[in-house]
Amino acid sequence: MADRGRRALVILPTYDERDNVLPLSRDILAASPDLEILVVDDASPDGTGAVVAEAAKSEPRLHLLEREGKLGLGMAYLAGFRYGLDNGFDLLFTMDADRSHNPRYLPAMLEQLETRDMVIGSRYVPGGGIENWPVHRQLLSSFANFYARTLLRLSVRDCTSGYRGYRREVLETVDAFAVKSSGYSFLYEMVFRVHRAGYTVGEVPIVFEQRVAGQSKINSSEIYVAAFRVLMTALAPPRVGRKGG
Numbered sequence: 001m002a003d004r005g006r007r008a009l010v011i012l013p014t015y016d017e018r019d020n021v022l023p024l025s026r027d028i029l030a031a032s033p034d035l036e037i038l039v040v041d042d043a044s045p046d047g048t049g050a051v052v053a054e055a056a057k058s059e060p061r062l063h064l065l066e067r068e069g070k071l072g073l074g075m076a077y078l079a080g081f082r083y084g085l086d087n088g089f090d091l092l093f094t095m096d097a098d099r100s101h102n103p104r105y106l107p108a109m110l111e112q113l114e115t116r117d118m119v120i121g122s123r124y125v126p127g128g129g130i131e132n133w134p135v136h137r138q139l140l141s142s143f144a145n146f147y148a149r150t151l152l153r154l155s156v157r158d159c160t161s162g163y164r165g166y167r168r169e170v171l172e173t174v175d176a177f178a179v180k181s182s183g184y185s186f187l188y189e190m191v192f193r194v195h196r197a198g199y200t201v202g203e204v205p206i207v208f209e210q211r212v213a214g215q216s217k218i219n220s221s222e223i224y225v226a227a228f229r230v231l232m233t234a235l236a237p238p239r240v241g242r243k244g245g
Contacts, residue, residue: 008032008091008110008165011080012039013073017097018046022055024099029061031106036061036089039097040080042070073162074182081171093165100209101163108204109165116202117170117243118194120156121163127205128158140223144184147227151234152192156201160187160226163206170199173241184226189233198243 010028014021025037041049041064049066056062065083067076077094084092091113095101105121112119122128124145130138141160148159174193181189194201 006034006090007088008034008036008093009080009084009087009089010035010037010093010095010106011077011084012037012095012097013076013080014039014041014044014048014052014097015070016044016046016048018044018048018051020099021048021052021097024095024097024103025052025055025059025062027103028095028106029059031103032110034110035093035106036063038063038065038080038083040065040067040076042067042076072182074179074186077186078177078179081176085168085171090168091165092168092171093163095163102206102209105163105204105206109163112202112204113165113167115200117167117199118191119165119202119204120158120161120191121206122156122158122161122203123206123208124157125203125205128207129205130208132210133208144223144226148188148230151230152188152195154191154195156191156195157203159191160184161206161208162187164190166194170194170197173197173243174199175238175240178238181229184223185229188226188230189238192233193238193240196237197240 012021021039028035028037039052041052049064052064056064065079081092101121109119109121123130145159148154174197176190179186179189
């Protein structure tokens with residue numbers, strides 16, 4: 001089990017996730033007493049922020065950060081990282097708010113962070129998988145990971161999973177706030193920075209599930225942007241700090 005006393009924050013970026021955010025939050029908080037939640041809401045028109053704000057009045061482990069508009073996934077992660085670091089959290093997790101990432105994997109991810117510096121909830125290690133995706137989407141995801149692993153020389157099997165956990169010193173060392181990419185590009189670049197800094201990355205098998213309610217926010221243009229960003233990162237790697245440096 002996780003070391004007692006380590007404060008862990010789960011960052012949930014949201015945009016129009018009113019129907020998902022509170023059931024998901026209850027499941028996250030039930031997964032471990034060490035966990036707290038920060039919902040980073042991009043001024044959702046459906047009132048996601050309002051329902052979280054009301055629930056937070058009676059749940060001290062639930063927090064809300066409201067932003068003025070839809071500023072992108074990468075910037076939401078960074079806003080969550082800043083909040084977590086500024087408020088003394090030792091471990092910082094990111095999850096999708098559409099319930100495609102099941103909280104039942106959080107205890108295993110917490111345990112991994114006892115011996116690893118970063119952990120990824122992985123669809124592409126033994127025991128992992130994807131539920132109810134069409135074949136073309138599975139092939140595209142598999143190729144995207146192969147492309148990133150090859151160009152960036154990574155051993156990580158699932159470079160595009162947004163289900164992740166970091167030790168705070170990792171985020172402080174790799175200069176996460178210098179990452180300007182969003183979406184898939186942000187995910188590729190972060191794992192590359194962690195690897196380049198000499199940190200260890202573990203993978204916990206997860207089954208990726210289709211969203212329960214609401215509509216997907218995935219934009220196909222992000223895939224092409226991510227492919228270009230991976231190539232640029234490989235050709236001109238960012239400077240990062242080093243573990244223990």
